[in-house]
Amino acid sequence: MSSDNVTPTLSNGGSISPAPAASTNKVTVVLGAQWGDEGKGKVVDLLAQDADIVCRCQGGNNAGHTVVVDSIEYDFHLLPSGIINPKVTAFIGNGVVIHLPGLFEEAEKNCKKGQSLTGWDKRLTISDRAHIVFDFHQAADGIQEQQRQEQAGKNLGTTKKGIGPVYSSKAARSGLRMCDLVSDFNEFSQRFTVLANQYKSMYPSLEIDIDGELNRLKVYAEQVKPMVKDGVYFIYEALHGPRKKILVEGANAALLDIDFGTYPFVTSSNCTVGGVCTGLGIPPQCIGEVYGVVKAYTTRVGIGAFPTEQNNESGDRLQSRGREFGVTTGRRRRCGWLDLTLLRYAHMINGFTALALTKLDILDVFADIKVGVSYKINGKTIPYFPANQEVLNKVEVEYHILPGWNTDTSNARTFEDLPENAKKYVLFIEDMLGIPIAALLMMTPGAQENLHFEGSKLLLYRDLPLITLLARRRFREETVFLHLKVVVSVGTGRLIGSNPRKLTVRHHKPRCGVVGAARGRAFFRTLRRLYLAEWQFFLILMTPPPPPVPGFGSLHNPACACIILPILRGLLVPHPVCFYYVLSYCWHSLLSPCSALLRR
Known part of the structure; x- marks a missing residue:
């Protein structure tokens, strides 16, 4: 095999030297959070609009993603569905297993449907280790x-x-x-x-x-x-070379993972976040955002435990409205209510940065909507997702019933367009899981209009951008985001700034650090209702100043700025209630060092 078919020429002449951490590109990962068929292809299609490389890291042509472009429906099984973007380079990693007749048949079939896959063979790289x-x-x-x-x-x-x-x-x-x-x-x-x-x-x-x-x-x-190229060199150069947006398209889903799924009714690969590292050959610190895709209800193909399954009129209604048939097999999918215990378990393994909620409009016709919130065995609540299938088959699901909205939501374009009960359903899921929902996708073909991208900033059905996602993205892009639009006094709940909308928040006792989870979620819900789409950074001023912190002295002393800045930087993590406290007394002294810090 000639070397040019194995190893791409490296920019440094062939030797690999460690790249500075600041120059390392991060990969954005899209994973299924249930039993598959959640709508990952649609999310990938949207994120791939400004991606440079889209990767598959595991599985084979047992997966199926459907993407609609210009009213043409494309089906993908082996090819990364992001290849439909003519500017994207597609990469099939070493963790993928490839049936070559299936690969070429898939490409030929999709090429006959439209022009989106023109030149696909020039834009596809396959790991030599697959x-x-x-x-x-x-x-x-x-x-x-x-x-x-x-x-x-x-x-x-x-x-x-x-x-x-x-x-x-x-x-x-x-x-x-x-x-x-x-x-x-x-x-x-x-x-x-x-x-x-x-x-x-x-x-x-x-x-x-x-x-x-x-x-x-x-x-x-x-x-x-x-x-065919050396996949390790290819992905290394992508991570450590010029700035690139790299997207990883997971196949299957968390509950089909060979280790963490509902074994033995699983696939044969790791379709959780660990499979990204082993299936592409990248270190864990190169993983950036991890988006979990969740259907607004639950479906499963084939046999195996399914605690919230509805073998009744509700299940039939979900199946018919959602057109629940497998892309790969055409088999009828089993349907049931959303299962939060299952989603918490998937989040424990994957550490989702945010969720994308799909097919919300399928629930438009239900008067009442059930959500599974916990499992019981012999009348006792269990705090885990059982590994044993016989045990999982016996669990009793405790449901929370929410009122339906009986209104067509398929044409909604902003979160505010949704009926009040639909908003409550979305916020209930977000609050119960403690994971921000960054996107809503509807069933309507071509519904990518429901999501809006502004550069790398995700607005995604939200008037309020998810602050931690926005901050982390801009942090990586070395953009200064100390641009104060709105300041809220935590001590009084008083809105300081020019925004005319009324803000009412529960009184919070001033404290140093991050707001407690329960109170923080309530605070976050209130803030979400503001029109703050142009925020670049979010700061909360504390009034009055807190007592001295042991070992740090009085935080309102400007001399302490250099001490508390690393703490602020450490708080820059993907958490739904991560608010940053800066004292008004040292605001001016913080401005310059903060700007310098956040540029790094």
Whole structure:
């Protein structure tokens, strides 16, 4: 294999030296927070509008994302759906397993629908370490499902795309990778024959046309060779080179993860945030925002525990209104109410920066909407999501009932356009989970109009930008955001500034640090109702000044500015109620050092 097909030329002449932390690009991650089919493709399509690189890090063509552009519906299974943006470079990482016939068929099918994928092969890079799915892997997948049905009376409900068998070959260290295919084909053919014969011995009924598949693979090898690069070098250069916006498109979802999902009814890869690191070859400190995509209700394809499932009129209504059929298999999805216990569990693993809530408009016709808030076993509330499927099948879900809105929301374009009860539903989810909801997407095809991007700033159905997201994004872009528009006195609840809208907040005792979670959420809800879309930074002045802090002296002493600034910087974390306290007494003395600090 020629070197130009393996390793891109590095800007420093071939040697890798550690890049300064300040120059490292971060990746933005989009992950499913339930059992898949949440609408990740739509979120990725929106974020990819100003992305430079869009990556897939795990799974294979068992995943399915649908994207609508100019009223044309595109279906993606292996290709990152962000490739629909002609300016984007798509990257398939080492954690992905690739069925080459499926890859080219998918590209050809989508190219026939419209012009959005023109030149896709020039914009696709494939990691040389990605494993290959062969036809006999897919055939073995079907045989395994049949055996499970015959022996245990039930199967796993796999997509029969060969995903389990190819990951088994990978773990058994007998699999073949893209680097093997585009290198010495004679050596590849020998190893392929050995692997095929192993499968024939394991499954006597399996028929494999070894020569025929090798002939087809030889053709694919020539076609795919220009796309295959050393993935580690590629992603390293992307992270440490010129400023780029890198987006990672997760496949499947948290509850389908091989380790953390509802095992054994899961996929065969890690589809939580850890899979981003292992599936692309990036260090954890390079992960920036992590968006969890959540459907406004819950669906699941195939068998397995489903605590909030509704085998009744409500479930049928959700299924028909939401057109709940799998993109990959076409199977009918099981439907139920939103499950907050499940979402808390997914958040524990992934640490979502924010959520994107999809298909809210499917709930428009319900008089009452249930939300699962906790699980009980034998009448006792359990504070965890059970790992054992038999236990999970037995849990009793405790529901909170919210009033419906019986109003069409599909044409809403701002949060204020929503009916009052729809707003309450969104805020209830946000408050119960303690995770900001940064986006709302409706079912309506082409509904990307429902989300608005202003540069890298997410407005996303909110009059008030999510402050911590905005601050962290601008922090990385080295933009000074000490631009004070509104100041609120925490001690009196009095609004200081020119904004004419009335603000009423619960009285908070002045204190040093971050507002407590419960009181902070109430405060945040009140602030959200203000029209503050142009905020660049949010500061709260404390009046009167707090007592001296042990070890720091009086915080209103300008001499302490250099001491408290690192504390302020440390608070710049993705948290829904992260407010920054600065004393009015030292505001002028803080201005210059703060500006310098936040530029770094």
